Amino acid sequence: MTKTGAPATARRLLPDAPLLLAARGERPNRQPVWFMRQAGRSLPEYRKLRADQPMLRACMTPELVCEITLQPVRRHGVDAAILFSDIMVPLHAAGVGLDIVPGTGPVVERPVRSASEIMALPVLEPDAVEPVAAAVRLLVAELGQTPLIGFAGAPFTLASYLVEGGPSRHHEHTKALMHAEPDLWHALLGRLAELTLTFLKVQAAAGVDALQLFDSWAGALSQREYRQFVFPHSARVLAGLAGTGVPRIHFGVGTGELLGAMAHAGADVVGVDWRIPLDVAAQRVRAAREHGPIVLQGNLDPAALLAGWPAVEREVLRVIAEGSAADAHVLNLGHGVLPETDPDMLTRIVELVHSR
Amino acid sequence: MTKTGAPATARRLLPDAPLLLAARGERPNRQPVWFMRQAGRSLPEYRKLRADQPMLRACMTPELVCEITLQPVRRHGVDAAILFSDIMVPLHAAGVGLDIVPGTGPVVERPVRSASEIMALPVLEPDAVEPVAAAVRLLVAELGQTPLIGFAGAPFTLASYLVEGGPSRHHEHTKALMHAEPDLWHALLGRLAELTLTFLKVQAAAGVDALQLFDSWAGALSQREYRQFVFPHSARVLAGLAGTGVPRIHFGVGTGELLGAMAHAGADVVGVDWRIPLDVAAQRVRAAREHGPIVLQGNLDPAALLAGWPAVEREVLRVIAEGSAADAHVLNLGHGVLPETDPDMLTRIVELVHSR
Numbered sequence: 001m002t003k004t005g006a007p008a009t010a011r012r013l014l015p016d017a018p019l020l021l022a023a024r025g026e027r028p029n030r031q032p033v034w035f036m037r038q039a040g041r042s043l044p045e046y047r048k049l050r051a052d053q054p055m056l057r058a059c060m061t062p063e064l065v066c067e068i069t070l071q072p073v074r075r076h077g078v079d080a081a082i083l084f085s086d087i088m089v090p091l092h093a094a095g096v097g098l099d100i101v102p103g104t105g106p107v108v109e110r111p112v113r114s115a116s117e118i119m120a121l122p123v124l125e126p127d128a129v130e131p132v133a134a135a136v137r138l139l140v141a142e143l144g145q146t147p148l149i150g151f152a153g154a155p156f157t158l159a160s161y162l163v164e165g166g167p168s169r170h171h172e173h174t175k176a177l178m179h180a181e182p183d184l185w186h187a188l189l190g191r192l193a194e195l196t197l198t199f200l201k202v203q204a205a206a207g208v209d210a211l212q213l214f215d216s217w218a219g220a221l222s223q224r225e226y227r228q229f230v231f232p233h234s235a236r237v238l239a240g241l242a243g244t245g246v247p248r249i250h251f252g253v254g255t256g257e258l259l260g261a262m263a264h265a266g267a268d269v270v271g272v273d274w275r276i277p278l279d280v281a282a283q284r285v286r287a288a289r290e291h292g293p294i295v296l297q298g299n300l301d302p303a304a305l306l307a308g309w310p311a312v313e314r315e316v317l318r319v320i321a322e323g324s325a326a327d328a329h330v331l332n333l334g335h336g337v338l339p340e341t342d343p344d345m346l347t348r349i350v351e352l353v354h355s356r
Numbered sequence: 357m358t359k360t361g362a363p364a365t366a367r368r369l370l371p372d373a374p375l376l377l378a379a380r381g382e383r384p385n386r387q388p389v390w391f392m393r394q395a396g397r398s399l400p401e402y403r404k405l406r407a408d409q410p411m412l413r414a415c416m417t418p419e420l421v422c423e424i425t426l427q428p429v430r431r432h433g434v435d436a437a438i439l440f441s442d443i444m445v446p447l448h449a450a451g452v453g454l455d456i457v458p459g460t461g462p463v464v465e466r467p468v469r470s471a472s473e474i475m476a477l478p479v480l481e482p483d484a485v486e487p488v489a490a491a492v493r494l495l496v497a498e499l500g501q502t503p504l505i506g507f508a509g510a511p512f513t514l515a516s517y518l519v520e521g522g523p524s525r526h527h528e529h530t531k532a533l534m535h536a537e538p539d540l541w542h543a544l545l546g547r548l549a550e551l552t553l554t555f556l557k558v559q560a561a562a563g564v565d566a567l568q569l570f571d572s573w574a575g576a577l578s579q580r581e582y583r584q585f586v587f588p589h590s591a592r593v594l595a596g597l598a599g600t601g602v603p604r605i606h607f608g609v610g611t612g613e614l615l616g617a618m619a620h621a622g623a624d625v626v627g628v629d630w631r632i633p634l635d636v637a638a639q640r641v642r643a644a645r646e647h648g649p650i651v652l653q654g655n656l657d658p659a660a661l662l663a664g665w666p667a668v669e670r671e672v673l674r675v676i677a678e679g680s681a682a683d684a685h686v687l688n689l690g691h692g693v694l695p696e697t698d699p700d701m702l703t704r705i706v707e708l709v710h711s712r
Contacts, residue, residue, distance in 0.1 A: 172659035172694055179663035179671070219610075222631050222657070254575075256613055257632060275578050276613060301578070303528035307535035315535070338528055 025293020037336030087153030150203030219254025260288030381649020393692030443509030506559030575610025594622035616644030
């Protein structure tokens with residue numbers, strides 16, 4: 001029995017899973033493809049299930065998480081399932097008052113800015129995210145040979161939601177705290193790194209096959225700020241997962257200038273948005289890395305998926321060609337699936353990638 | 357008499373104005389400093405004046421534009437006035453139904469997406485922006501030795517507002533149009549380039565001393581998209597201003613990857629946001645330019661201005677040091693002044709820059 005009271009799950013062996021081979025820098029016999037936010041908004045079967053379920057309640061209901069996570073695997077035949085969750089789940093589970101407001105995003109009841117507010121942040125006990133672990137166990141039993149990717153928000157992105165009190169365009173209170181009170185900032189990020197690591201370890205123990213650390217907002221920072229104020233905490237999370245044996249994917253939006261630093265933080269796979277081509281991304285990661293294969297994930301522009309198939313096909317082929325500069329390439333979007341995306345477009349992309 | 361019915365204004369001679377010397381790549385005896393959005397939101401005297409005035413009406417009232425534009429010059433002693441206006445003004449003046457909604461931004465009555473909607477876009481007649489020309493003439497008479505910067509939104513940014521119908525995080529309909537119907541896209545941007553050029557020429561004829569072309573959203577694009585779909589139209593606007601004799605500043609947010617292309621578009625001064633240091637920006641512009649001095653504008657993070665004076669002072673000194681890699685450097689923010697900024701912080705920055 002593990003600490004969470006659940007039976008320890010021996011990780012499945014998936015020796016032929018293209019995603020896991022690619023994550024180790026090998027060239028699988030077909031290129032792996034999945035889509036960030038594939039489980040969710042763009043699928044009518046998802047919208048139906050979620051109709052009367054608030055987001056956080058849905059994320060804490062194992063059967064619902066399992067079904068929503070499976071929907072895009074069934075529909076599109078993608079090479080990975082991504083756990084249906086929200087980056088605010090571990091904060092919610094730890095007891096921070098917050099809600100996911102439709103059309104707005106996460107809203108925190110009381111922004112966290114002062115020393116006393118930071119010191120009062122609750123610690124995440126593994127038991128508090130037992131419903132997520134239960135969902136992982138259900139999924140592992142259902143998924144057959146398809147790997148399951150777990151995920152969490154990175155310390156900086158969680159900090160921005162906590163400090164601003166919600167989504168922010170300029171992250172001004174977050175950056176003000178960072179520059180005005182660096183010690184307090186590092187105390188906050190240290191606590192969030194701990195919470196993130198606990199959450200990801202629970203997912204690993206429950207049986208996920210890979211983990212993605214999302215630093216959605218890191219692209220708002222200069223490289224100097226990233227290295228000084230964010231990198232040590234993200235690196236600690238990624239290093240803390242080394243013992244789990246599952247590949248670690250690290251992704252942020254608009255992080256072209258930060259790829260070297262992010263690659264250095266200990267990720268096996270570096271996610272890239274659409275702003276720079278993958279061959280340029282491969283150069284940047286290679287320049288920053290002392291050893292190990294260069295594995296990239298990305299980087300179709302989700303907005304381009306609304307342009308109709310001929311344009312989408314052109315973009316997919318371009319991304320595949322540019323991605324060949326890496327040792328291995330997991331085809332994905334450069335950000336989450338947009339809600340208005342035609343799901344058939346996703347299915348056709350998977351067919352195209354697999355047909356090659 | 358000019359085409360707009362106003363007396364032709366002989367441009368003032370401001371041989372010692374630091375901004376204009378710097379724009380030509382010379383080193384003035386003091387470093388010029390001004391702030392994007394200095395005329396507006398952060399000033400109590402501005403909020404008082406605007407209390408009962410909708411934005412677009414304010415922008416079309418010459419005496420009000422003059423007073424609002426002068427406020428930060430009086431208060432901070434900056435080295436340039438920036439015309440109080442809005443990037444939607446020329447579209448509004450041409451007859452496109454739109455409003456500036458407080459807390460939201462520009463909202464267009466009917467999004468422009470189809471061929472017929474694009475072909476029906478009205479042309480801007482110079483007379484329609486005569487109130488802006490009148491404001492410029494008032495300002496030129498009031499400003500003494502302080503140069504006045506006119507401005508307009510670049511074709512891509514205007515297109516995004518028109519196609520999306522308002523502010524957009526993902527620019528998905530804009531990008532879909534670009535990729536799905538490139539001919540239509542270029543027809544739209546051609547019309548917007550014409551409108552922007554007309555508007556800027558009116559400002560130049562009325563007597564502004566410099567012009568800034570804002571491509572606020574260009575950072576949402578890859579360099580490939582920028583070069584193919586945006587660059588030709590921005591370059592046409594900038595080239596069309598060459599005959600006016602006023603320096604041209606070109607700026608966008610998150611455009612580190614695009615600086616080479618933007619420098620190539622014909623700007624005398626390249627604006628840079630805070631994401632890359634100015635010495636790196638200088639390298640990128642230098643690599644892209646065949647001749648001419650490297651003049652940069654920027655790049656304090658507006659969010660960092662909320663961190664208190666010791667942090668702000670540190671940041672200003674760092675930016676000045678990094679900016680010395682350019683032939684000349686106009687100190688500014690890397691985006692507009694945030695509404696919650698303490699105006700005294702701006703005054704102290706000007707004092708610090710001028711004390712050196």
